[in-house]
Amino acid sequence: MKPTDYDRRLETLFSRACAAASPARLRRDLWPRVAAGLRPPRPEARRVPAWAAACVLLAALGAAGGTEEGRQLLGRLRGLFFSEVRLRLGDSAMSARAIRLDAHGETAVAFGDAEFVFRVTPYEKDKVRIDVAVYRMLPDGSRRAVARAVMKNRMGRRIRVDLRGQTGVPEFVADLVPRRDGGGYDGTIAPAPSEGGER
Amino acid sequence: MSDEKEPDDSEAVRRVLEGDLDAYRWIVRRYQDLFYDLALRMTGIPADAEDLAQAALLRAYRSLATYDRSRSFRNWAYSVALNTIRNHLRRGQVLRLLSLEWLSTEVASPEPLPSGETLLARIEAALPSLPVSLREAFVLHHFHEKSAPEVAEALGISRSAAHVRLFRARRALAARLGIEPSRSGEDAPV
Numbered sequence: 001m002k003p004t005d006y007d008r009r010l011e012t013l014f015s016r017a018c019a020a021a022s023p024a025r026l027r028r029d030l031w032p033r034v035a036a037g038l039r040p041p042r043p044e045a046r047r048v049p050a051w052a053a054a055c056v057l058l059a060a061l062g063a064a065g066g067t068e069e070g071r072q073l074l075g076r077l078r079g080l081f082f083s084e085v086r087l088r089l090g091d092s093a094m095s096a097r098a099i100r101l102d103a104h105g106e107t108a109v110a111f112g113d114a115e116f117v118f119r120v121t122p123y124e125k126d127k128v129r130i131d132v133a134v135y136r137m138l139p140d141g142s143r144r145a146v147a148r149a150v151m152k153n154r155m156g157r158r159i160r161v162d163l164r165g166q167t168g169v170p171e172f173v174a175d176l177v178p179r180r181d182g183g184g185y186d187g188t189i190a191p192a193p194s195e196g197g198e199r
Numbered sequence: 200m201s202d203e204k205e206p207d208d209s210e211a212v213r214r215v216l217e218g219d220l221d222a223y224r225w226i227v228r229r230y231q232d233l234f235y236d237l238a239l240r241m242t243g244i245p246a247d248a249e250d251l252a253q254a255a256l257l258r259a260y261r262s263l264a265t266y267d268r269s270r271s272f273r274n275w276a277y278s279v280a281l282n283t284i285r286n287h288l289r290r291g292q293v294l295r296l297l298s299l300e301w302l303s304t305e306v307a308s309p310e311p312l313p314s315g316e317t318l319l320a321r322i323e324a325a326l327p328s329l330p331v332s333l334r335e336a337f338v339l340h341h342f343h344e345k346s347a348p349e350v351a352e353a354l355g356i357s358r359s360a361a362h363v364r365l366f367r368a369r370r371a372l373a374a375r376l377g378i379e380p381s382r383s384g385e386d387a388p389v
Contacts, residue, residue, distance in 0.1 A: 003366060010369040010378070017318040018341035024236040024245075030253050031227045037257045038220050 101176065102184040103128070109189055115143060116172075120184055126155045132174075155182065208272040215263060226276075227256050233343070234280045240338045241284045243327045251287055255280035270352075277345075277353040281335055288331055318376070325375045333368035340365055 003011075097109050101120045109116045119131040130153065135143040153159050159176040176187035206214065206225055214222035234255050238248035259279045266275050326334055339345045339353060351361035373379075 003362075007366055007369065010373055011365075013318070013378070014322065014337075014341050014369055014372070017322060020319050021323075021342055023232060023342075024239045024248070025232050026235045026249060026252065029228070030231045030249075030256060031224045033253055034227050034256050034260070035220070035224065037253075038223065038260060 097190070098186070098188055099174070099176075100184065100186050101130070103182070105184065110137075116189060122155065128153055128155050130159075130176075159185070159187075209268065212263065212266065212268070212272060215260070223260055226259070230256065230259075230276055230280075237277075237280055237338060237343065238284050240323070240326060240342055241331070241334060242288065247287065251284055252280075254287075255283040258283055271349075274349055274352040277339070277343075278355060281353060285331060285335075321376050322372060325372055328375060329368060329371055333364055333371060336361060336364035337368035337372070 099107055099109050099118065101107050101118050103120050103122050106117060106119045109118070115135045115137055117131075117133045117135065119133075121129045121131070123129055137143050156178045158178065159174070161174045161176070172189055172191055174187060174189040176185040178185055206222065208226065208229070211222050211225040215226070231252055234252040235248050238251035238255075239245060242248055242251070255276075259276050262279060266272065326337070329337065335354065336350055339350045340347065345353065347361045347365065348358050350365070351358045354361065354364075356364075
């Protein structure tokens with residue numbers, strides 16, 4: 001690929017513009033946190049691996065199965081794992097929603113006074129483009145477009161997408177699982193866990 | 200400690216490899232802002248960029264034994280940081296919700312050939328839309344002032360491949376920013 005005059009001109013233009021950029025600076029020194037990571041963790045500070053926690057849960061369920069205590073335990077677990085995430089955007093209460101996206105289709109998901117519209121468009125041999133538009137529903141029944149994003153992905157791959165606002169803070173998480181028939185995705189969209197939650 | 204002369208990269212690395220963990224602080228303090236800036240320009244998200252800078256510095260420490268001391272430490276450290284950032288971008292796709300006001304000015308009414316700060320702001324806004332391979336070449340060359348051979352070394356690609364990525368990145372950005380060859384009175388791109 002041989003550079004043309006246009007390429008040389010672009011190089012000069014971009015070099016001149018980028019030279020004016022101020023390098024981003026951290027607001028704190030990373031050394032204390034990095035230094036903590038350089039030393040091997042003490043045995044008592046080790047976390048229980050996820051698989052071990054799952055085994056503990058299964059063992060507890062197995063031990064308590066069929067008893068009243070077991071039913072209570074299952075109820076508590078359902079409460080823990082199936083409770084809906086809730087937050088407020090403006091004046092609207094929000095909760096997780098199941099979504100089903102068809103290839104070549106459009107799906108609207110309402111969240112209080114906000115509406116997410118997903119559109120799936122296959123392109124090339126095995127790729128898919130997903131457009132997400134966010135609308136605010138107005139009192140007169142009309143809707144106003146608030147934000148828009150586009151994502152491209154390979155067909156058949158699970159997609160977990162953080163939808164972030166202009167400040168970079170995650171606002172929603174969409175988890176899309178491809179359907180076996182290749183006709184689209186099933187999944188959920190939910191408000192992102194708060195900053196204090198586990199990342 | 201405050202009177203200690205700051206060692207250069209190779210001296211700091213030598214001391215760390217000899218077991219002086221504390222010497223790694225020179226590396227951290229020399230590279231943390233560079234890696235933060237790199238990660239921020241690649242991801243566009245300050246919180247992620249800080250985590251990635253930290254992760255890259257830890258990863259570099261853990262891989263230090265594999266560092267070939269005949270190579271530039273700086274380029275090696277950059278390649279570690281870029282791998283960390285690339286893995287992060289691969290793991291979770293992030294969509295930034297762009298306000299429509301921004302989109303409409305960007306798409307509907309491209310300004311005449313912009314200059315100075317206006318162009319810089321528009322470059323920074325358009326960067327996340329570039330493919331990762333082009334974005335990293337552009338950021339290294341234009342924001343971190345690395346020559347094409349240094350870009351090639353940091354990315355682990357040939358020099359000609361680095362040149363091609365830079366051409367493509369600039370052309371893709373120019374197309375997004377509405378900078379057309381006809382406007383500048385130059386020849387048309389191939």
